[in-house]
Amino acid sequence: MRYAKRGPLRFTSHRDFARAFERALRRAGVPIAFSQGFTPHPKISYASAAPTGVASEAEYLEIGLQARVEPAQVRAALDAALSSGLDVLDAVEAAGGSLADRIEASRWRVELPGVDAATLGKAVEAFRAATEIPVERLTKQGRRTFDARAAVTSIDVLDQTEAPSGVEAVPCAILELVVRQVTPSVRPDDVLSGLRVVADLEPPMPPRATRLAQGTLTAQGEIGDPLEADRDRATIGEP
Numbered sequence: 607m608r609y610a611k612r613g614p615l616r617f618t619s620h621r622d623f624a625r626a627f628e629r630a631l632r633r634a635g636v637p638i639a640f641s642q643g644f645t646p647h648p649k650i651s652y653a654s655a656a657p658t659g660v661a662s663e664a665e666y667l668e669i670g671l672q673a674r675v676e677p678a679q680v681r682a683a684l685d686a687a688l689s690s691g692l693d694v695l696d697a698v699e700a701a702g703g704s705l706a707d708r709i710e711a712s713r714w715r716v717e718l719p720g721v722d723a724a725t726l727g728k729a730v731e732a733f734r735a736a737t738e739i740p741v742e743r744l745t746k747q748g749r750r751t752f753d754a755r756a757a758v759t760s761i762d763v764l765d766q767t768e769a770p771s772g773v774e775a776v777p778c779a780i781l782e783l784v785v786r787q788v789t790p791s792v793r794p795d796d797v798l799s800g801l802r803v804v805a806d807l808e809p810p811m812p813p814r815a816t817r818l819a820q821g822t823l824t825a826q827g828e829i830g831d832p833l834e835a836d837r838d839r840a841t842i843g844e845p
Contacts, residue, residue, distance in 0.1 A: 607681060607697035608833065609665050615691030616661040620652070626688060627667075634683035639670040653706045653832075654820060657793055662817035663695075664712070666832060668705050698836040708832035709787060711759065711823040716781040716794050720810035726779035727763045729805035734761065739800040745790060754800035757792040760784045760827050776811075784827060 611618060618626070628648055631638050640646035649670030656662040671680075681697035688694065718726060733739065739755040764780040785792050794815040801807040822830040831837075 607667060607669070607677075607684075608695045609667070610693045610695055611656065611660075611662045611665060612691045612693065613661075615689065617659055618692065619658045620655040623655075623692065624650070624652070626692065627684075630684050630687035631669075633687040634680075636669075636680055636683060637672040637675065639672045651705070654709050654712070654787065654791075656817050657795075660794070660815045660817060664817050664820045666705055666709065666820060668700060674699075696833060698833045701836045703835070705832060708822055708835070709820050711784055711786045711821070711829060712817055713784050713819040713829050714782065714794050715764075715816045715818055716783070716798070717778055717814040717816075718781065718809045719776050719778045719812075719814075721779045721807070722777040723763055723765075723779045725807070726781060729801045729807040730761055730763055730781070732804040733758075733797075733801055736800075736804050739803055741796050741799040741803060743790070743796060743799075750790060752790055752792075752796075754792055754796045754803075757786045757788045758783055758797060759786055759823065761797070784823070784829065786823065 611623070627650070631648065639649045641649060651668045653666040653668070656665060677697040677699050681694050685694040733755070736755050738753050740751050741754045742749055742751050744750075761781065761783040764782050781797075783794070783797060785794075785797070794813070798807075798809070798813060819829040821832040824830055
């Protein structure tokens with residue numbers, strides 16, 4: 607299923623969401639299956655969760671059930687049981703294969719209040735021209751240096767026709783990028799660090815990132831819906 611993190615709920619950590627989702631399963635009466643052993647756990651598998659503080663329209667997870675239930679019924683029940691801002695958008699019956707294997711890339715939109723489009727455009731040109739952009743980030747394994755350029759398949763400045771939500775009376779350039787899944791993962795803040803390295807770009811206000819899509823990466827650079835294969839198989843199997 608696909609769910610969204612919106613508004614203030616973007617500050618929900620992955621662990622907090624997982625706890626909230628398990629409570630929602632109980633409230634909604636979803637017949638969740640459990641693992642075997644001395645400490646059974648609900649069968650829930652998350653695919654590439656967004657960092658805390660990042661909004662998303664494309665988070666994905668899989669659940670195992672004890673009995674077959676109509677996906678639309680599960681989606682509606684869970685959406686009603688979760689807080690507004692944690693919204694279940696889509697659900698399909700899995701037809702086989704791993705959901706995680708279908709997540710090859712993400713599309714992001716990053717709003718940069720206080721930065722004008724011309725300034726961002728020059729920084730993006732420098733980013734594109736670089737063959738390698740080393741950045742540092744503190745990870746669970748300690749501080750690591752990695753290349754922020756290689757994972758970015760496209761990076762563009764969007765034409766701005768109206769002020770983004772929550773941003774008034776200041777310029778606000780908008781960056782859109784597609785990033786491949788690599789290890790360690792390259793996140794929007796890593797790309798912003800890369801723009802600082804190549805063009806000394808320092809946004810005066812906190813940026814606001816939203817993940818727009820996740821899925822397979824086509825030859826044209828588009829992001830394919832990871833649930834489409836399950837949806838197609840379900841349609842083929844209908845009488």
